[in-house]
Amino acid sequence: MNVLSCDRWPRVIPAILAFAVAAIPIRAADNVIALKAQHLFDGKSKSIVPNGVIIVQGDKIIDVGSNLTVPGDAQVIDLGDATLSPGLMDAHTHLTLDYSSDYNVRRLKEVDLNVSEQAIIATAHARATVEAGFTTVRDLGSRFVGSREFVDVALRNAINKGVVVGPRMLVATKGIGATGGHFDPTSGFRDFLFGREPDYTDGIIDSPDEARKAVRFEVKNGADVIKAAVSGGVLSLVDEVDTPQLTSAEIAALVDESHRLRKKVAVHCHGDQAAREAIDAGVDSIEHGSFMKPETLARMKNKGVFLTPTLMATEWIMSKLGNYPRALQAKAKAAATARSDMFRNAVKLGVKISFGTDAAVFPHGQNAHEFKLMVDLGMPQIEALRSATSNDAELLGIAQKTGSLEKGKLADIIAMPGDPSTDITATERVFFVMKEGKIIRNGPPSAPAAAKETNPADAPAPVD
Ligand SMILES: [Zn+2]
Numbered sequence: 001m002n003v004l005s006c007d008r009w010p011r012v013i014p015a016i017l018a019f020a021v022a023a024i025p026i027r028a029a030d031n032v033i034a035l036k037a038q039h040l041f042d043g044k045s046k047s048i049v050p051n052g053v054i055i056v057q058g059d060k061i062i063d064v065g066s067n068l069t070v071p072g073d074a075q076v077i078d079l080g081d082a083t084l085s086p087g088l089m090d091a092h093t094h095l096t097l098d099y100s101s102d103y104n105v106r107r108l109k110e111v112d113l114n115v116s117e118q119a120i121i122a123t124a125h126a127r128a129t130v131e132a133g134f135t136t137v138r139d140l141g142s143r144f145v146g147s148r149e150f151v152d153v154a155l156r157n158a159i160n161k162g163v164v165v166g167p168r169m170l171v172a173t174k175g176i177g178a179t180g181g182h183f184d185p186t187s188g189f190r191d192f193l194f195g196r197e198p199d200y201t202d203g204i205i206d207s208p209d210e211a212r213k214a215v216r217f218e219v220k221n222g223a224d225v226i227k228a229a230v231s232g233g234v235l236s237l238v239d240e241v242d243t244p245q246l247t248s249a250e251i252a253a254l255v256d257e258s259h260r261l262r263k264k265v266a267v268h269c270h271g272d273q274a275a276r277e278a279i280d281a282g283v284d285s286i287e288h289g290s291f292m293k294p295e296t297l298a299r300m301k302n303k304g305v306f307l308t309p310t311l312m313a314t315e316w317i318m319s320k321l322g323n324y325p326r327a328l329q330a331k332a333k334a335a336a337t338a339r340s341d342m343f344r345n346a347v348k349l350g351v352k353i354s355f356g357t358d359a360a361v362f363p364h365g366q367n368a369h370e371f372k373l374m375v376d377l378g379m380p381q382i383e384a385l386r387s388a389t390s391n392d393a394e395l396l397g398i399a400q401k402t403g404s405l406e407k408g409k410l411a412d413i414i415a416m417p418g419d420p421s422t423d424i425t426a427t428e429r430v431f432f433v434m435k436e437g438k439i440i441r442n443g444p445p446s447a448p449a450a451a452k453e454t455n456p457a458d459a460p461a462p463v464d
Helices: 008-025 101-110 113-129 149-158 209-220 250-260 272-282 294-303 311-319 324-349 369-376 381-396 424-428 448-452
Strands: 032-040 048-057 060-066 075-078 082-086 087-095 134-140 168-171 225-231 264-269 285-286 304-309 413-417 431-433 436-441
Touching: 032 060, 032 413, 048 082, 075 369, 082 381, 087 304, 113 134, 113 149, 113 424, 113 431, 113 436, 134 381, 209 294, 209 311, 225 250, 250 264, 250 272, 264 272, 264 436, 272 285, 285 369, 304 381, 311 324, 311 369, 369 381, 369 424, 381 424, 413 424
Parallel strands: 032 075, 032 082, 087 134, 134 168, 225 264, 264 285, 285 304
Antiparallel strands: 032 048, 048 060, 082 413, 413 431, 431 436
């Protein structure tokens, strides 16, 4: 018998709904909470308003504004001289990768630790990230050499089920790239150490057809977004940082297949030629973009492609340059020199800028330092705040649910001391975090491990 036969649904659905409604218990979370603070940034406006009030019921915002009347039955949480803001977003993290300041230590760890152990360690990264005020991340690549595990998918699902405390995650699974390119996990190791050349199941492709196959394979296994490396990178041993690594035909096939499956495409790209080819192929965001020329940035603006600058990654690598092999030091220096001018030009030209950091290159939970780097390079404070809220929500395709403080949106709300439009480093001192109406933090963070990792003697890792 086919229990799913269509003619039964008209009778079955009302019965299921009636049961479901009767079965929903009255939850404490459905109480009304009123959050108050001296300032409020709604994620979209060009200014911060005084005397902010947000009324939350269940997982939603039911009202928001300046000097609102608080309903009599509401539990009032007055956060004082602080700014209420939408939960921040980071459009470029690697929550499943551990941070280590020593390149070789990190490389050894990668082949040393059991993947299950790395997955358990990643739960601490997720907690540190959400407690820092980042209620959503786009996690751009999770790969363990020689393993077919999808740890980012598992972490996302465990967070969604409430088993692990962490941000909402959109995950990319394995970054897609060329043989010997930035994402080839066997590059730099002795030939055949892992017994076979990597293939599309590892994200490694060498033709348009393989690009399509890799996209289909990743979506089948839970990818929300597709990540590809179209140029070389800093932290890979055998490539040049700015050479193109996929052909125009490979990028076009990858973008076409991803968009057919309604997945956006983020590309790791430092080089200018690769960026132009990727923009023409219709990618949704360029990650890093260090060597992009003004003409290329203008092309991005015209096509509405986002730039995710990840200034933190370069900054952190440059501060610990001696911990990297000499070949990587030269690449890091070249990228760092180019990227400041590139970023200033992007701001000037009005390219859409999304907030993204490359967390894992620095200790998880320090993401908010990116704001200061953006502002120091000429981005107005309020624009930097918008990049991590409404801009990221647009890029991630979740603006109808979150990214701004508006009636009916999910109650992802944070508070930081003072006013970030006069001191942007306030974003590094978030002390209140609510995700979907549940308070995750109100006061000091719960994770002393995150603080321990900030010891500079023990520090960063991996990927770009
Ligand atoms: Zn990255």
